[in-house]
Amino acid sequence: MNLTLGAVMGTVHEALAGHPYSVIVWGEEALRKLGAPIPPGLDHEIMLVVEDRGMADAGKRLEEGKFQHVPWSFGIDAERRTPMDAATTNQIMNDFRSFDQWTEHYVFRRKDSPRNETIKVALIPATYANISTERDPIGDFDKLFGFYWPKPRRLMISFVKTLVQGPIAGCWKRLLIMWAAYWLYRGKKLPATVMDNCDNEMARRYFETCIRPMEFAPCLPLVEGMDNQFVGVRVPQCF
Numbered sequence: 032m033n034l035t036l037g038a039v040m041g042t043v044h045e046a047l048a049g050h051p052y053s054v055i056v057w058g059e060e061a062l063r064k065l066g067a068p069i070p071p072g073l074d075h076e077i078m079l080v081v082e083d084r085g086m087a088d089a090g091k092r093l094e095e096g097k098f099q100h101v102p103w104s105f106g107i108d109a110e111r112r113t114p115m116d117a118a119t120t121n122q123i124m125n126d127f128r129s130f131d132q133w134t135e136h137y138v139f140r141r142k143d144s145p146r147n148e149t150i151k152v153a154l155i156p157a158t159y160a161n162i163s164t165e166r167d168p169i170g171d172f173d174k175l176f177g178f179y180w181p182k183p184r185r186l187m188i189s190f191v192k193t194l195v196q197g198p199i200a201g202c203w204k205r206l207l208i209m210w211a212a213y214w215l216y217r218g219k220k221l222p223a224t225v226m227d228n229c230d231n232e233m234a235r236r237y238f239e240t241c242i243r244p245m246e247f248a249p250c251l252p253l254v255e256g257m258d259n260q261f262v263g264v265r266v267p268q269c270f
Contacts, residue, residue: 039075039077039150040056040060040077040175040176040177040178041176042139042150043077043079043093043139043150043152044176044177044178045096046092046093046095046096046097046098046139047089047092047093047096047177048092048177049092050081050085050088050089050092051085051088052081052082052084052085052088052089053081053082053164053165053179054079054080054081054089054177054178054179055079055080055081055157055160055162055163055164055172055178055179055180055181056077056078056079056080056178056179056180056181057078057079057080057155057160057162057181057186057189058076058077058078058153058210059076059078059210060075060076060077060078061078061180061181061186062186062210062214062215064175064180065183065186065214065215065219066218066219067214067218069214075148075149075150075151076105076151076153077150077151077152077153078152078153078155079152079153079154079155079178080155080156080157080160080162080163081154081155081156081157082156082157082163082165083156083157083158086135086154086156089154090135090137090154093137093152093154094137096139097139098137098138098139098150098152099137099138099139099140100135100136100137101136101137101138102136103136104123104124104127104128104131105127105130105131105134105136105151105153106123106124106126106127106130106131106202106203107120107123107124122201123202125201126198126200126201126202126203126204127201127202127203128198129197129198129199129203130153130159130198130203133155133156133159134153134154134155134156134159135153135154136151136152136153136154137151137152137153137154138150138151138152139152159193159196160189160193161188161189161192161193161196161231162181162185162186162188162189164179167185168185171184171185172185183215183219183221184221184225186215187211187215187216187221187225187226188225188226188229188234190207190210190211190215191211191226191229191234191237191238191242192229192231192234193207194207194208194211194234194237195231195233195234195237208241208242208245211242212241212242212245213245216242216243217245223243225238226238226239
């Protein structure tokens with residue numbers, strides 16, 4: 032039986048207990064909570080945003096909670112379940128380089144799991160993810176499992192701002208585009224004015240010229256709450 036989201040986040044929250052700064056759930060787990068039908072894998076990929084000054088403390092607490100600090104790219108699965116040749120591995124590492132340079136990665140291996148499930152955590156400084164409970168309205172977040180979960184508009188702004196500051200190309204950029212354009216703007220039916228209050232002109236321009244014009248072919252059957260869906264597809268191949 033796969034770990035439930037509550038069990039996964041409970042394990043992470045237990046390790047971070049006492050961390051003095053708020054922790055924001057980002058990436059696919061944040062989208063899954065909003066209803067995006069992203070299928071969970073055996074490697075539960077948790078992206079957590081912390082204040083820049085809290086990165087060292089959060090990392091120390093994870094290690095004390097039996098999470099192992101690992102040096103590999105976040106784009107590579109924790110247990111090498113998917114066979115990859117050297118060229119593919121190098122390409123993924125190159126595509127995720129801008130993300131990896133900013134973040135710290137940890138793995139927790141569930142010894143009680145018959146399927147050898149792992150919890151894979153990326154600690155991300157708020158400066159990189161462009162989201163913070165200290166600088167953004169607290170009403171833009173929900174609180175669950177001891178973490179802050181961004182509401183659709185706030186998550187959208189953070190993804191697009193991250194897009195325009197880098198990466199230049201590759202699968203990390205395509206993944207950010209999928210999250211922003213497909214799962215949020217289309218899937219959650221966000222208004223065309225969603226970026227109007229964003230303080231980054233480049234992000235507003237990118238939304239108008241690249242995100243809004245995108246079209247996606249529907250895949251049936253649709254999942255309730257989402258307009259169009261690529262079930263099981265993480266990274267669009269057309270960008």
